[in-house]
Amino acid sequence: MTPHFALFETFTWWARLSTAQQFFYAIGIVAGLVTIIMALLALIGLDHHDTDIAHGDHLEGSSLLSVKPITGFFLGFGWAGGIALDNGLSLTVASLIAFGSGTVLMLFFAWLIRTIYSLRTDGTRQINNAIGAIGTVYVTLPPGRAAGGQINVTVGGRLETLPALNAALRSVPSGEKVKVVGIIDTNTVLVEPLA
16 A cells, blocks of 8 residues: 555545544544654653643642643543444434543543652652661761761661661670661661660
């Protein structure tokens, strides 16, 4: 099939459609093109924050009133309505099917986007996650919150070496287990010996 013949067939197909079918298919085709463009932009990293149309909040596309789910609504609405009319259903029934299909696709897009973004991590250490963790003294901890000691502790799934202050009145030697009981600053923890 030559490109000219394919283009001719497309125009012939479009001309045979009723006005209602053209309406539904036009919405579906435009929404499909927008979806493809957004997917291509996402692949090359140009899909910055999606904006909630109602409030202007940056919700990463997971709100029902953001661009991606609304595009999903029109994608489902257009194609389902056109296909329903192709199958001989009345305009009223086709409209109901289109609205239902669009709503389902919009909810699916919002759920999918929310699920995908929940899997993201920024990779930065969250030292607050260390509270309650059990670590091992790496460099002996002087007594009475004096500086100079370090511990090895798992924070966010990674083994970290952190400066630590000792809450006990005795020094804690290297190799002894300690529990993180507080945060001193963005890099230093407060610990107490387990024994």
